[in-house]
Amino acid sequence: MTIKLPASIADLKQVLEAALLTTNQPLSLDDMTRLFVERVERTSLRMLLDELKQDWASRSMELVQVATGYRFQARAEYAPFLARLNPERQLKYSRAVMETLAIIAYRQPVTRGDIEQIRGVTMNPTIMRQLQERDWIDVVGQRDVPGRPSLYATTKHFLDDFNIVSLTELPAMADFAQQEIAFPTDDEVFIKT
Amino acid sequence: MTIKLPASIADLKQVLEAALLTTNQPLSLDDMTRLFVERVERTSLRMLLDELKQDWASRSMELVQVATGYRFQARAEYAPFLARLNPERQLKYSRAVMETLAIIAYRQPVTRGDIEQIRGVTMNPTIMRQLQERDWIDVVGQRDVPGRPSLYATTKHFLDDFNIVSLTELPAMADFAQQEIAFPTDDEVFIKT
């Protein structure tokens, strides 16, 4: 395998830029050090991030620092244009999105790998994005295994949208099973998901 | 709502760039015209896209055209770095899944029976689910035989993900009647796919 090491500071900056533009999650300094095989000091990273911020100062995106790290975001003045891009929002979430949400709600905190294991299929990367855009899930930490996969949990906003105060108000499966036996209505059996 | 109209060509290009850098789906020319309230000709868009491609010619990302439109993607040389950021996100499929995909890609439209016949094995139902979940294949009709089995074909999304514009860009199939291929050595047989 031929992994080219970044030859210069300029190359390091290019790698950082590519990483920041290809993820909609903020990247922490820890995340960024993981990009490189060789050790890169946090101070060097901060310097490069400052340079990147300058490079983009009068362009379409801006590099900003938020609570959990750094991210590129479209300048606020372009938001109205971008909003026009997705006017025909889907009327329904796919089965995959709903099942993923259910797993996160009932099994949190879970990694993408956990979800794939439970569902038995590899996940389409857009699923998490849909749920994050809706602000129903977010990252609450990383599991301490190789790759440090993100741990997902439901948000306060999720509770608000589902009009519950706590996860304990979600129907518990134990009750669910009993309920099903008590009232097996056709509706329940034939619900299309 | 105060929607500022882009004052100049330079502004138009900024909006396009912001849109292309923030959406993880390719944007078609139709999508791009929807960004603007005023009418923008397709030829103008093409010109701006060409300019953007030039602007990014020696930078971290490249503007490429795939089946359903245009997208920015990290240059291939940065793939090893980005892979380190999210090792869990590197999607890997089994040989059975890839063989099924190859049959659908090269022989479409095919039924499940066709696939089983070519591979000589009964199909595990999760194989098709994996491919449908990834939105690489879908049902395009039914064969008019008893049982009316579903006919599967690859999707445009498959082309997008494989970075091509049309099926004709797939590597040509080897013709074994003409050309004998050296059998892999034992080492290769043991490679886990």
Place this chain on the structure above:
Amino acid sequence: MIDVPLQAKIKGEAFTELPQNLYIPPDALEVYLESFEGPLDLLLYLIRKHNLDILDIPMAELTRQYMVYVEKMQAIKLELAGDYLLMSAMLIEIKSRYLLPKPAEIETEQDPRADLVRRLMEYESIKLAAENLDGMAKVGNGITVASAYYQHISQVKPPEVSLDDLTEAWRNVLNRASHFKHHKVSRAELSVREHMSLILRQLQAEPVLEFWQVFDLADGIPKLVVCFLAILELAREGLLRITQQAAFSPIYLQINRHDD
């Protein structure tokens, strides 16, 4: 390479010697047999391995070798056998048709091997095409697409989802995942899960917390117990590190990470 002692049995007897024409290191036998995608894959392997001419297959030889493998597969992993047995029957049939003297009236019949050869060649080209596809850079493996953040201004209402939709989805997951078949999520477990997420969130804002800081005494005893269970569960799953310098000194909670 995996070091597995050979435990294969043929017809109830453990065998210690492999047939001479099989060039498989014994310790790799099981991995080896599992690496075949099916009978066609195995046949192709035998043909290529022994440099047989695919256009003029010696049926007796191929059938014999194939049967040796199938017997071993049956010995090791029975459920593999179905498709393989079907192929055995076909090979034997071709072999017998080929060996039998042909009556004059079907002299013009096509080579009984023709269909098998066509299938083998078709499969081989698909196998290679699959390897090519696998090797191509693709989104999710080798290609990373731009996906930067932007502030969403929603113009249209997003999909409505009810609590029923959510539980229905969860029930689907449980129904399909057989190892969860008898799994039941109780309210108690849910509230522990909820507290696990809450504690992780707290630790994101403040990397080190004193043990008492995650408890809110106003919550009442049941909630305090749940919170305590959540800490234990987080520690059990390796997500949380609990430290104490000496007996009766403060207990600290922090995210478990090695690189700090």
